[in-house]
Amino acid sequence: MDPIDRLSFLFEKFPGIGPRQARRFVQYLLSTSPTTRQELSEIIKKLGAESRQCGMCYRWFTLKGQQGSTLTPGLSKVEPCCSICANPAREAGIIFVVEKDADIENVERSGFRGLYFVLGGSIALASDDAEGQVRLRELLKRVDEDASTLKLNELILGLSSSTDGDHTREILIEKLRPLSQSLNFRISSLGRGLSTGSELEYADPDTIAQALGNRH
Numbered sequence: 001m002d003p004i005d006r007l008s009f010l011f012e013k014f015p016g017i018g019p020r021q022a023r024r025f026v027q028y029l030l031s032t033s034p035t036t037r038q039e040l041s042e043i044i045k046k047l048g049a050e051s052r053q054c055g056m057c058y059r060w061f062t063l064k065g066q067q068g069s070t071l072t073p074g075l076s077k078v079e080p081c082c083s084i085c086a087n088p089a090r091e092a093g094i095i096f097v098v099e100k101d102a103d104i105e106n107v108e109r110s111g112f113r114g115l116y117f118v119l120g121g122s123i124a125l126a127s128d129d130a131e132g133q134v135r136l137r138e139l140l141k142r143v144d145e146d147a148s149t150l151k152l153n154e155l156i157l158g159l160s161s162s163t164d165g166d167h168t169r170e171i172l173i174e175k176l177r178p179l180s181q182s183l184n185f186r187i188s189s190l191g192r193g194l195s196t197g198s199e200l201e202y203a204d205p206d207t208i209a210q211a212l213g214n215r216h
């Protein structure tokens, strides 16, 4: 496959990108300077070498400029840990479950100062393999460990207000309920401050703060 076709094919795999947009990206790269293309390829290489997925919340972070400890207090073995999970000033008793990394940035702007867990998506209604689509097993493990070591008080489900989001919420509540009863923590959902179909990634910080205040 020639480089133009190959690169178009790779861009098509990006979320929300179709064949026409993929072609436009390639055309843009062809029209740009060799220096820009060089910089882009080097950054992509660095992204792999200098980024890690947090062993506690599963968000991606860059090792350079990482503040605080890289040891994970709640885990039995040493794993890389992001600056949020390693920050002792954060409220460890609350875990906010989000679908993706991009949601965290917006929730941070709303003033939330607890911890996070990135589920890695939502469970499609039509799917019969719920556990294969998101980090359900990892979430149960995290909750189990945090409840015994860090005194977990509350788990907030910050899933999108969509059919898949609602379906995911139902499955999570069903799987987490026995743990919440035996380990004594509360499971809450965001209040309806967020409009139907809206996602945390696109909601403004005030709306998120309001939905957090109205959680039930």
Ligand SMILES: [Zn+2]
Pocket (backbone or CB within 6 Å): 054, 055, 056, 057, 058, 059, 081, 082, 083, 084, 085, 086
């Ligand atoms: Zn983390």
